[in-house]
Amino acid sequence: MTFIAVSPLQVVELLLAAAFAAVVLFQLYSVLGRRMGRQPQDASKLGLAKVLTPRGPAGATDTAAPIQPTGVGALKARDPSFDPQRFLSGARTAYEQIVKAYAAGDRGVLKGLTSSTVFGAFERGLAQREAAARTEQVEFLQPPRADLDDASVNGETARVRVRFLSELRSRTKDAAGEAVDDRRTAEFWTFERLVTSRDPNWTLARVEAAEA
Numbered sequence: 230m231t232f233i234a235v236s237p238l239q240v241v242e243l244l245l246a247a248a249f250a251a252v253v254l255f256q257l258y259s260v261l262g263r264r265m266g267r268q269p270q271d272a273s274k275l276g277l278a279k280v281l282t283p284r285g286p287a288g289a290t291d292t293a294a295p296i297q298p299t300g301v302g303a304l305k306a307r308d309p310s311f312d313p314q315r316f317l318s319g320a321r322t323a324y325e326q327i328v329k330a331y332a333a334g335d336r337g338v339l340k341g342l343t344s345s346t347v348f349g350a351f352e353r354g355l356a357q358r359e360a361a362a363r364t365e366q367v368e369f370l371q372p373p374r375a376d377l378d379d380a381s382v383n384g385e386t387a388r389v390r391v392r393f394l395s396e397l398r399s400r401t402k403d404a405a406g407e408a409v410d411d412r413r414t415a416e417f418w419t420f421e422r423l424v425t426s427r428d429p430n431w432t433l434a435r436v437e438a439a440e441a
Contacts, residue, residue, distance in 0.1 A: 300379055300380035300381045300382070301313055301377070301380045303380070303381065303382050304380045304381070304382050304387050304389070304424075307382050307387065307424045308387060308424045310429075311387075313377055316377070316389065316431075317375050317376075317377055317391065319431070320375055320389075320391050320418070320420060320431070321372075321373060321375040321393075323342055323420075323431070323433065324373060324375065324391075324393050324395075324418065325369065325373065326338060326342065327339065327342055327343065327433060328367055328369075328395075328397070329367055330342075331351055331354070331355070332365045332366055332367035332399070333365075333366070334355050334358075334359070334364075336351075336352070336355070339351050342432065342433055343432060343433040343434075344421070344432050344433065344434045346434070347433050347434060347435070347436065361403060362403055362404060363401055363402065363403040364401065364402045364403075365399060365400065365401045365402075366399070366400045366401075367397055367398070367399050367400075368397070368398050369395060369396070369397060369398075370396040370397065370398055370411070371395075371396055373393050373394065373395035374393065374394040374395070375391050375392070375393055376391065376392045376394075377389065377390075377391060378390045378391060378392045378417060382424065385423050385424055385425050386421055386422075386423060386424075387421065387422055387423070387424050388419055388420070388421050388434070389419070389420050389421075389431070390417050390418070390419045390420075391417070391418050391419075391420065392415065392416070392417055392439055393414075393415070393416050393417075393418060394413070394414070394415045394441065395413070395414055396411070396412070396413050396414075397411070397412055397413075397414060398410070398411050399411075399412065413441055414441070415438070415439040415440060415441040416436055416437065416438060416439050417435075417436070417437040417438075417439045418433055418435070418436055419433070419434050419435035419436075419437075420432060420433055420434065421434040
């Protein structure tokens with residue numbers, strides 16, 4: 230039998246090659262054995278209670294209902310009649326009425342739909358506009374989009390925050406003439422009502438800017 234002599238350098242090279250192969254195989258196993266994409270059990274980590282199903286172009290019908298904020302459950306526990314979709318429909322109507330009423334200077338409509346704080350802010354804005362002898366008309370270029378962003382109950386007061394996205398055309402007139410301005414607005418509107426009240430109507434209590 231013939232033996233092949235192996236030098237110490239060759240032994241080291243063989244050991245290094247074996248170690249390298251082991252590292253490659255371990256990495257390959259790690260990649261192939263890893264779960265790819267989001268798994269059902271990961272849902273609780275993603276904050277899905279805050280995620281709203283995106284809507285398509287105006288007039289399109291969603292194939293799935295929006296995921297509602299966790300606060301909706303607490304609200305419905307205090308007010309079983311609360312229906313998110315019906316609420317959004319009413320909120321969208323109130324939004325259009327308030328925007329148009331402010332443009333037209335209709336204080337009666339504004340006072341009936343807003344809290345005293347919001348109405349006071351609107352009143353100051355109207356007074357400044359009237360002092361400048363400026364008038365305004367507003368039209369919606371397409372139906373505004375309304376998404377339920379948050380809901381909560383604090384004591385006897387229920388609050389629901391809605392994100393509105395709209396495209397408007399504003400026509401203003403003053404001593405300098407008429408100006409037409411098309412703009413896209415995004416705002417959070419917070420509505421409130423007492424859960425113990427027999428009055429089913431909600432009142433606009435806060436307006437905040439949002440990212441378009």
